[in-house]
Amino acid sequence: MSRGASIASTFGAMILVLAGLVIGLFNERAYQAGRMQALTAQAEVLAATVEPAVVFFDRAAAAELVGALEADPQIDAVGVYDASGVKIAELGRAPARSAPPSGVGANLAPLARRHAVTAPIMHEGKAIGRVYLHSAPDAAVLVVQRHAGIALLMITAVLLVALARGARDSELRAAREAGLRADELARLNADLEQQVQRREAAEDALHQAQKMETLGQLTGGIAHDFNNLLQTVQGALDVISKRPDDLERVQRWSRIGLDAAERGARLTSQLLAFSRSQKLEMRPIDVGAVIHRLHELLPTVLGGGVEVQFQTDGDERPVVADAVQLELAVLNLCINARDAMPNGGRILVSVLSEHIEDDLELSPGPYLRLSVADNGVGMPADVKARAFDPFFTTKGVGKGTGLGLAQVYGIAKQSGGLARIESSAGRGTTVTILLPQILKGLQDDAPASATPDPEGGASARVLVIDDDEGVRAFICDVLDLNGYDCLAAKDGEAGLSLLARESVDLMVVDYAMPGMSGAEVAAAALALRPGLPMIIASGYAESAALEEALGRPVDLLRKPFDSSALLARVAKGLRERTPPVTPAQAPRR
Numbered sequence: 001m002s003r004g005a006s007i008a009s010t011f012g013a014m015i016l017v018l019a020g021l022v023i024g025l026f027n028e029r030a031y032q033a034g035r036m037q038a039l040t041a042q043a044e045v046l047a048a049t050v051e052p053a054v055v056f057f058d059r060a061a062a063a064e065l066v067g068a069l070e071a072d073p074q075i076d077a078v079g080v081y082d083a084s085g086v087k088i089a090e091l092g093r094a095p096a097r098s099a100p101p102s103g104v105g106a107n108l109a110p111l112a113r114r115h116a117v118t119a120p121i122m123h124e125g126k127a128i129g130r131v132y133l134h135s136a137p138d139a140a141v142l143v144v145q146r147h148a149g150i151a152l153l154m155i156t157a158v159l160l161v162a163l164a165r166g167a168r169d170s171e172l173r174a175a176r177e178a179g180l181r182a183d184e185l186a187r188l189n190a191d192l193e194q195q196v197q198r199r200e201a202a203e204d205a206l207h208q209a210q211k212m213e214t215l216g217q218l219t220g221g222i223a224h225d226f227n228n229l230l231q232t233v234q235g236a237l238d239v240i241s242k243r244p245d246d247l248e249r250v251q252r253w254s255r256i257g258l259d260a261a262e263r264g265a266r267l268t269s270q271l272l273a274f275s276r277s278q279k280l281e282m283r284p285i286d287v288g289a290v291i292h293r294l295h296e297l298l299p300t301v302l303g304g305g306v307e308v309q310f311q312t313d314g315d316e317r318p319v320v321a322d323a324v325q326l327e328l329a330v331l332n333l334c335i336n337a338r339d340a341m342p343n344g345g346r347i348l349v350s351v352l353s354e355h356i357e358d359d360l361e362l363s364p365g366p367y368l369r370l371s372v373a374d375n376g377v378g379m380p381a382d383v384k385a386r387a388f389d390p391f392f393t394t395k396g397v398g399k400g401t402g403l404g405l406a407q408v409y410g411i412a413k414q415s416g417g418l419a420r421i422e423s424s425a426g427r428g429t430t431v432t433i434l435l436p437q438i439l440k441g442l443q444d445d446a447p448a449s450a451t452p453d454p455e456g457g458a459s460a461r462v463l464v465i466d467d468d469e470g471v472r473a474f475i476c477d478v479l480d481l482n483g484y485d486c487l488a489a490k491d492g493e494a495g496l497s498l499l500a501r502e503s504v505d506l507m508v509v510d511y512a513m514p515g516m517s518g519a520e521v522a523a524a525a526l527a528l529r530p531g532l533p534m535i536i537a538s539g540y541a542e543s544a545a546l547e548e549a550l551g552r553p554v555d556l557l558r559k560p561f562d563s564s565a566l567l568a569r570v571a572k573g574l575r576e577r578t579p580p581v582t583p584a585q586a587p588r589r
Contacts, residue, residue, distance in 0.1 A: 027171045034178045035074075035135065036115055041185045042075070043119035043133045048192050050080050052199055054088060054121050054129045056406055057388070057413075062089035069133075077116075077134035083127065086361075093136070232260035258562070265560045282414070284318040284438060287351050287368055290327050294349075298334055305344030308334070312351045317437040319368050321415040326370075329408045333372035333431050336405070340376030340429060348373045353437065361418055366437040373430040379423040387421050408433065460574055461485040461503060465495035465521060466510040466537070471559075475508060478563040484570070492516030496524055504532070506573045508557075508566075511538035511546075519546055526550065533573035537561070 046065070053061035066078050066089045078091035121129040236257030240250050291310065298308045330349065337347045352369045356362050379387065388409040405419075412419040412433045423429035462484050466472040469490070476486040487502060489495035492515055499507070507525055511518035518536050525532055536546060539559040546554040557569050 030175070031171070032115075034175070036117070038178065038182065038185065039074075039115055039133055039135050040117050040119070041182065041189065042069075042072075043117045043131055045185065045189045045192055046078070046080075046133070047119040047121045047131045048189070048196055050089075050131065051121050051123055051128070051196060054080065054082055055123055055410070057082070057088065057409070059088055065089075066091045074136050075133060076136040077132070079132035080121075080129065081132070082129040084361075088129070230264075233257045233264075236260070261560060262562075282320055282322055285321055285323045285326070287319055287321075287326065287370060287435070288312055288314075290323055291330065291349060291351055291370075294327065294330060294334075298331070298347075298349075301331070302334060302338045302347070306338050306341065307344075307346045309346065309348045310350070311348060313353060317353065317366065317368070317439070319415060319417075319435040319437055321411070321435060325407075325411050326415075329411050329433070330370070330372060332405075333408060336431075337372060337374035337376060337429065340374055340378070342377075345375045356434070362434065363436075367417065368435045368437050370433040370435065371430055373428065375428040378425045378427045378429055379421070380425045384421055384423050387423075388419065405431070460505045461487060462570060463487045463489070463495060463498060463502070463504045463507045464509075465489045465492060465507065465513075465518075467491055467513040468510070471510070471537075475566060478566055479570070482567055492518075492521035492524070495521060496528070499525055499528055504529070505577065506570060507532060507534040508570070509534060509536055511536050519550065522546075522550055522554075526552075531577070533577040535569050535573060 046069070050062050050065050052058075053065065062080050066080060069075050069078050069091060075091075076093045078089075079087055080089040081087055115135045116132065118130050118132050120127040121131060236253040239253045240257075243249050291312075295310065299306075302308060334347055334349070348371070350369070350371045350373070352371075354367055354369055355365070356367050357364050387405050405421075408431065409419045412435065415435050417433065417435040420432045420434070421429065422432070462479055464472055464475045464479070464486060465488075466475065467490055472488050472490065476488050479486045487498050487504065489498055491513060492509075495507075495509065498504075507522075509518045509521050509525075513521075516524070518538065522534055522536060525534065533555075535555045535557050537557045537559055546556065555569060555573060557565065
């Protein structure tokens with residue numbers, strides 16, 4: 001071989017060595033990136049899979065899902081944590097290889113040839129926990145396989161070329177296999193996401209079924225109460241119609257009839273709130289006021305033989321929760337307590353404030369302790385241990401879904417607190433909901449003044465659209481007696497016809513009417529008179545749905561209402577109107 005050829009060969013070998021080193025480094029980075037990507041995908045799949053178990057704090061279900069990863073030799077540690085860092089389930093192949101006890105970060109950097117990743121566990125757009133995966137170290141044969149080619153390249157250029165080609169082919173095969181595996185993982189992940197979505201839909205349906213089950217238990221007792229209320233109202237009107245000149249008797253029976261109608265309205269409002277399917281409305285609420293609304297309802301629902309007592313220290317501060325869901329939780333607890341006392345007994349509902357310092361599950365601070373205690377049969381230890389598990393029930397078929405206590409636990413967790421059970425066989429049961437108190441005050445829900453608008457009254461014209469003649473006449477009489485000029489229409493078409501040719505300052509429209517609904521009438525009225533103040537009267541419509549349909553805030557007046565509530569809303573609407581509302585070509589008549 002000539003010197004030139006030798007130099008060329010040496011130079012070529014050096015180039016091949018350098019090229020081999022560059023290729024080896026690139027392939028090593030690609031390999032590690034592929035492993036990290038696959039590990040991240042596995043973490044995301046696991047997070048989606050264990051989400052229902054974390055929602056219900058089901059350690060057994062979480063452990064079963066985590067245990068499935070034991071078949072993967074590349075995984076040596078797995079951990080599942082809730083939002084506060086409490087470990088729910090874990091997997092470790094050796095004492096030295098286990099998930100951290102707490103405080104896992106959102107991102108962990110690679111450690112030598114071992115990798116650790118975390119993935120958030122999401123529920124309804126919020127992170128409720130996280131999973132932790134740690135990969136096993138590379139097997140020695142894999143390390144040798146990846147780096148032997150580079151070592152041999154430094155010995156001989158020929159072997160370098162051959163081994164580099166073999167190593168490259170091997171890496172390409174591995175890359176193809178990794179791609180196939182990634183595709184398979186993506187397919188499995190898509191399948192898991194569909195399963196999770198189906199399960200969430202099923203759980204939503206079951207939650208609504210639990211509401212309707214509770215509603216069914218409500219209606220039996222309330223039907224009797226409604227008959228009594230209707231009898232009172234009918235009797236009052238009958239006495240008044242026969243003795244209209246007896247002023248004292250008329251006033252007394254008017255008060256009795258109005259009081260009965262008001263109690264019926266409260267019962268109807270609670271039934272509608274319980275049966276409604278809607279998103280949680282988390283806001284500061286007064287728990288004492290929530291419990292006070294149950295004072296009349298609970299004796300009716302629970303029936304005779306059960307004595308209900310209420311206890312409060314009068315020192316509660318607001319908590320952030322959904323008032324309807326919390327009311328439903330207390331109602332469910334009281335129904336469970338009644339069922340645990342087949343021969344009757346006593347239920348104590350208490351609302352007390354306390355300051356918690358040393359509690360492993362709660363942060364220090366002021367809490368509200370809401371408890372429902374009974375002196376019933378109690379629970380044995382094995383039943384108590386599973387009481388908060390979803391779908392677990394000791395009741396017979398058709399007697400309950402097993403979601404009641406699970407909902408109570410979920411409501412407590414959503415509010416930043418927790419629920420606990422104290423019970424033993426023969427000694428009764430106490431279920432306690434601990435909710436963190438806040439310093440921020442309650443929202444001011446005080447009703448507006450019922451005084452007519454000083455700029456309205458005799459000079460304001462109100463259009464009333466309602467298909468019920470009695471309701472229409474009541475509204476117009478109240479408005480006439482208070483100085484308003486009232487136009488009346490029995491349906492949407494007649495009302496819009498009046499609006500097109502008459503001067504109108506405010507419109508009161510019923511929501512549920514034959515033909516055009518109240519929402520359709522309101523939309524058409526706004527097209528004729530942009531900015532026209534309006535009040536939509538309804539016994540069951542949702543303000544959120546109306547606002548979405550109209551694209552603007554809606555003043556919803558819930559039926560039944562009295563004259564004070566009507567006048568307050570009319571005065572408020574006239575005060576807040578944005579002039580001009582009335583076209584110049586529509587003079588008053």
